[in-house]
Amino acid sequence: MADGAPVPAAEPAFLGVTRSLSGRVWRQRPAEAATIRAHMQALELEEPLARALAARGVRADQGADFLAPTLKALFPDPSSFMDMDAAAVAILDAIQAGASVHVFADYDVDGASSAALLVRWFRALGVDLPIYVPDRITEGYGPSPRAFDTLKAAGADLVITVDCGAAANEAVAHASAIGLKVVVIDHHMMREHPPVCAAVVNPNRPGCNSGQGNLAAAGVVFVLLAALNREGRARNLFADRPEPDIRQWLDLAAMGAICDVTGLTGFNRALTSLGLKVMSDWRNPGLKALLAAAGAEEGPAKSNHAGFILGPRINAGGRIGKSDLGARLLSTDDPAEAAALARELDALNIARREVERDVTDQAQRRVEATGAHDDGSAVVVIAGDDWHPGVVGIVAGRLRERWRKPVVVIGVDAVNGIGKGSGRSQPGMNLGRAVQAAWETGVLIAGGGHAMAAGLTVRADAIDALRDFLNDRMIGEQAGADAMDRVELDALIEPGAASRALFEQFERLAPFGPANPEPLFALHGVQVRDAVAMNGGHVRCRLVGADGASVKAIAWRCADLPGGRALLAGQGGLSVAGRLKADDWNGRRGVQFEIEDIADPRMG
Known part of the structure; x- marks a missing residue:
């Protein structure tokens, strides 16, 4: 038996491993014997697979839908989302009035996929939907008064924000003040009081009873398309044109779900599973071109295609290049334009990997030279001059894997003394909540996120104070997280x-x-x-x-x-x-x- 702390008899260490070479205990995933037997009988599975299914919390009556999910069985009623009906009404009112509608998207895969879903639905109705994606470096995350001013000057009457906006109360208030209508489609955690606008659709909005909080923004947008089709039928909008078949765009919903690392259960699992089947035909010109640019062969699409081949290349545009490249790639129907965009994104991804490697090496050496990764502290906070803010999140994730504790990496602009940082956390340690608290107490210029990831802006002279604040705030969660940090087999x-x-x-x-x-x-x-x-x-x-x-x-x-x-x-x-x-x-x-x-x- 490997050495380590005693293991409770009720939860024996698997193969007797109480402390592996990475310091973790091994367990077999727990599963109820009755559920295992039920899966074996009803689904004709061998015991190991039936056990794995039961260990993932799949009840005896859910096995068939889990192994072969369908939209028919799992699609939620769009009206169960707070403000979904209001969003559909506001958007169709604008279309029928001939108003100018624009989409404002985040710069990651989920934002690009969400924007492309809307662009394609609008295109099916013969309507152009311009895309606005903020620059990661100069504008930062989410809507801003400056961005809304730009959209207003471009002639926008209604702006649909996707994968952002749910916490942008002040920016949305500015939009209203300048005569812009706004519909927010998001999935991020938000304040108790939503922005005041035409609609805020977010399954994680307080009071929303949809039960779909694990959806990525692209999944929420996919449900919005169903709501738009339903409202369009009620208005006889499809009397002289085909109703858009949203199933053809399931590949975009899957891209958002996989690349935003969402919980793949229930309806979200159906979206992802069926979306990968649609993706396997490689009909989307952008995805097809990006696969070719990456040197990968067409064939049955797997999560690996979205998460490790396509997704990083789409993200490269927002990280170190032009922020709208991904949304343009996923929404174009022109193979030549798709090929050009794919080549540009592939080149940016190569550059991104080089930048990421350099920052990772510097950050790792700097921390390990001081022993800050192994000193019992709850969080590692490391900063460097001119580390590219587009890669600090990836670097934080790499170092979290290595040291198995939350890591925050900050790139400081040596000219203005302002740092842009990103953090990744361990299960059981809520980094987003701690970063939000640091902002509320004035340690940060800006900050927020969720349990496993957070972003922040901080003055260079406040980084030490931030390190102390986060360690004081999260030290109480460390023991519980260490207990959760196990290998489940x-x-x-x-x-x-x-x-x-x-x-x-x-x-x-x-x-x-x-x-x-x-x-x-x-x-x-x-x-x-x-x-x-x-x-x-x-x-x-x-x-x-x-x-x-x-x-x-x-x-x-x-x-x-x-x-x-x-x-x-x-x-x-x-x-x-x-x-x-x-x-x-x-x-x-x-x-x-x-x-x-x-x-x-x-x-x-």
Whole structure:
């Protein structure tokens, strides 16, 4: 048994791992035996898959809808969203009056997808919908009085904000003062009192009873399109034109859901699962062109396409390039324009990776030289002059993975002494709430977010005060978060059983994301062979079982960590936790074991 704190008898450590080489305890995901049996019988599943389904909170009566979700079974009544009917009325009133409607979108994938959904619906009615996306550096996040002034000067009568606006009370009040109508479509946490405007549709709005709080903005917009179609039918709007078939745009709803890391359960799971099927046809010119620019082959779309191939390239425009490139790419029907935009975004993504790598290296070295990552503090706050604000969130996420505690990374403009920062948190530690409190007490110029991520603006001379404030505020949550920081496993397998058949069996649970984690398997007593350190600190190797059967494996960004050192030393007798990934290189249909954690029973 690995060394560590005693484990309660009611919750035994899986394989006896109470402290892995990353300091975590291993558990098997809990599942009720009756529910496992019900899934096995009703769905004709083998025990490991039925257990995984039950362990994800899927009740016996929900199994069929989970494995084969449909819009018919899961689509919510649009009217259950507060202000949804008012939003549909305001938008169709404007269209029928010939008013000029513009969409104001956030600069990330969810914002771009949301804007493209609306642009395509408007286009189906023969109406142009101009897109406005604020510049991340010069304008910051969300609506501002300056932006509304610009839209008013451009002739806008109604502005629909998507993936932003729900907390922009002052900016929306300015819009009203200059004669602009505003409809807000958002999903972020918001103040108790919403902006005063034509409609504020947000499933996370206090008092909204839709029960759809896990939707990304693109999902909320997709429901809005259904509400617009319903209102249009009531107005006989489709007497001389086809009613827009919103199902053809499910791929955009899936992009928003996956890239905004939303909980993939219920209706949101249906949107994502069916959206990936629509995406698989690669009919959207922008997605098709971006896939080609990335050098990837067309075929069945998976979450990986959205989250790791398409999404980062779309985000690159907002991070270090032109903020509206992603929305333009997803909304164009011109293959030539799509190809040009895709090439530009791919080039920006290459540049973004280089900037991100530099900032990550600098931040990591600076923190580890001082020991701030390992001094018992609740939060790591690190700042650097001229670190690009477009990558600080990614860097914070990388370092949070490495140190397993909340990290805030701040890029300071050396000229004006103002820092723009972003933070990523651990489960059980509400970083957004702490950042909001720091703003309310005057430590920050601006700040907010949600439990797992936050953004902020701070004076350079207040960064030390911010560090102290966040640590004082969050230290009480640290013990609980440490207890939650465990590796939850679905099944123990042998290296020889890590097959394509097993991978495809568990793929029935896809798409994966929050609330539906990717299956995690354990190998026990394996020998490491042919270990090689790769560029980027990755380690590639083979894991060999007692019977001599093996599986190819890779561990990311760990060569200088205890787990990576154990792999490179070629140790035997290790327990290894990881995920099965498809390996289709050169036409092979194999698997690779992507290592999440390693335990050595002989090491304390």
